[in-house]
Amino acid sequence: MPSSAVPLYRIREMAQSTNEENLIPYQYYTSEAECNIEIKKSKLGGRGLFACRPIKQGSLIFANKPLVVGPRADCTGVFCSVCYISSDSCYPCEKCQINICSEECKFSPDHVKLCNFVIDNWKIKSNPQNNLDISNILIYLHFLILSENKKSILKIYQKDKTKNIQNQIKSLENFKNIIPPDQITFIHMIEELLKVNSFRIANSVDNKKIPLRGFYPLSAFLNHCCVPNTRNIFRTDYEMAVYATKDIAAGEEILTCYTGLLWCTPARRVQLYKTKRFWCTCSRCQDNTERGTNLSAVKCLLRKDCVGVLLPIQPTNPTTDWKCDMCHANVSSEQISTIHSVLGSLVGTIDLDDQFRLESLVLERLAKFVPYSNQIFVDLRFRLAVKLGFADGLKLNGI
Numbered sequence: 511m512p513s514s515a516v517p518l519y520r521i522r523e524m525a526q527s528t529n530e531e532n533l534i535p536y537q538y539y540t541s542e543a544e545c546n547i548e549i550k551k552s553k554l555g556g557r558g559l560f561a562c563r564p565i566k567q568g569s570l571i572f573a574n575k576p577l578v579v580g581p582r583a584d585c586t587g588v589f590c591s592v593c594y595i596s597s598d599s600c601y602p603c604e605k606c607q608i609n610i611c612s613e614e615c616k617f618s619p620d621h622v623k624l625c626n627f628v629i630d631n632w633k634i635k636s637n638p639q640n641n642l643d644i645s646n647i648l649i650y651l652h653f654l655i656l657s658e659n660k661k662s663i664l665k666i667y668q669k670d671k672t673k674n675i676q677n678q679i680k681s682l683e684n685f686k687n688i689i690p691p692d693q694i695t696f697i698h699m700i701e702e703l704l705k706v707n708s709f710r711i712a713n714s715v716d717n718k719k720i721p722l723r724g725f726y727p728l729s730a731f732l733n734h735c736c737v738p739n740t741r742n743i744f745r746t747d748y749e750m751a752v753y754a755t756k757d758i759a760a761g762e763e764i765l766t767c768y769t770g771l772l773w774c775t776p777a778r779r780v781q782l783y784k785t786k787r788f789w790c791t792c793s794r795c796q797d798n799t800e801r802g803t804n805l806s807a808v809k810c811l812l813r814k815d816c817v818g819v820l821l822p823i824q825p826t827n828p829t830t831d832w833k834c835d836m837c838h839a840n841v842s843s844e845q846i847s848t849i850h851s852v853l854g855s856l857v858g859t860i861d862l863d864d865q866f867r868l869e870s871l872v873l874e875r876l877a878k879f880v881p882y883s884n885q886i887f888v889d890l891r892f893r894l895a896v897k898l899g900f901a902d903g904l905k906l907n908g909i
C-alpha cells in the first residue's frame with residue numbers, strides 16, 4: 511500500500527531536477543521498492559503525472575498535504591482564521607486584527623505565528639477599531655510565513671500570466687500602506703500561482719466551515735480531463751488523497767476533473783477557460799450527447815408538437831448553432847444563451863433548505879425548457895439525495 515503523505519523533500523528533489531523547458535522525469539516512490547507515479551511532459555499541456563506501473567481501480571495513488579490552505583477567492587462573511595468556522599461571534603485579535611473565534615484558536619501555534627509575522631512586519635496599529643479586514647488576503651499571509659526553503663519550491667509551478675486576474679488584487683489596495691512593497695510583489699506572484707494550481711477543498715455537508723482552497727505540491731501537477739481516471743478525497747486535516755476510478759495502465763496520464771463532473775459541456779468549458787485558461791478538447795467535450803447522457807440538452811420549442819431536444823452541433827465551438835434531434839431545426843447560440851439565463855434565474859429561486867419542499871411550480875417551469883436528462887435536474891436530484899442522507903431519522907449510516 512502506498513504511504514499516505516507525499517514527503518516534501520521528494521517534491522524538492524523534483525524542483526531541483528525539473529523546469530518546464532528542460533524536463534527530467536521525476537519519479538515519486540510510494541515506498542523505496544515501488545515506483546507509483548512520475549512527472550513528465552504531457553501532450554495536454556506542460557507537465558503531468560503519469561503512472562509508472564499498472565494501478566488498480568479503487569486504489570490510493572497518492573496523498574499529499576497542502577502547503578497552504580485558506581479561504582476561496584469569493585469567500586465573504588465573518589470566519590475564524592484558524593479553524594475556518596463561519597460565525598458572527600468571531601472577533602479581531604487585539605494585536606494583529608485577524609479574526610479568531612476563541613481563546614483556544616487565539617493561542618494556537620498557527621495564530622501565534624501569523625500574529626507575530628503581522629505585528630513584526632506590517633505597519634499595523636493595535637486598534638480593533640481600524641476594522642481592517644484581512645480575510646481576503648489570509649491565504650497570501652500563509653504563503654508569506656512559509657520557510658524560505660518551502661517558498662523556493664514555488665518557482666517550479668505554472669503561473670497565470672494573463673494579467674487580467676480581477677479578484678484579490680483589488681483588495682490589496684487597502685493594504686498598500688501597511689505591507690512592504692516586496693511582499694506585495696510576492697503576493698502578486700502567489701495570485702498567479704493559485705489561479706492555476708489551487709484545488710477547492712470539498713466541505714462535508716454538515717460542517718460550518720467557509721469554502722476553502724489549498725495548494726497541494728504534488729496534486730498541482732494533475733492535468734484535467736472531463737472523463738477523469740481519479741477522484742479526490744479531502745481528509746479532516748485537509749490532506750488530499752487521489753484514488754483511481756478505473757484501472758490505469760503503466761505510462762497512462764493520471765487525470766482529475768477541475769470542474770463539477772455532472773456539469774454539462776458548455777458549463778465545464780467556460781469554467782475551465784475562465785479559471786484555468788484553456789479550452790478542453792477531450793472526447794466528452796467533442797461528443798454533443800456527452801456519451802448519451804444529454805446533460806446539456808434543451809427542449810425543442812420550435813414546433814408545438816416536436817418532442818425532440820436541441821444539442822450543440824459543434825460542442826467545442828462556443829458560437830455553434832444547436833440542432834433538434836427530431837425536427838432538425840437550428841437555433842443560434844444567442845437564443846440558447848437566453849434560455850440558459852432564464853434557467854439560471856429559475857434555478858436560483860429553488861431553496862433546498864425549505865424542508866425539502868421543492869417549489870413544484872419552478873420545477874414545472876424548468877421542465878418546460880429542459881428534459882430530465884439536463885444537468886439542472888441531475889444536479890437537483892443529486893443535491894436532494896445528499897440532503898436526505900443527512901436528515902434526522904434518514905441518515906444512511908444511522909439506521
Ligand SMILES: C[S@@+](CC[C@H](N)C(=O)[O-])C[C@H]1O[C@@H](n2cnc3c(N)ncnc32)[C@H](O)[C@@H]1O
Nearest residue numbers: 554555556557668707730731732733734786788
Ligand atoms: C494544475 S496545472 C497542471 C500542471 C501543469 N500542466 C504544469 O505543467 O505545471 C493546470 C494547468 O495545466 C494546463 N492543463 C491542465 N489540463 C489541461 C488540458 N486538459 N488541456 C490543456 N491544458 C491543460 C493548463 O494550462 C492549466 O492551467
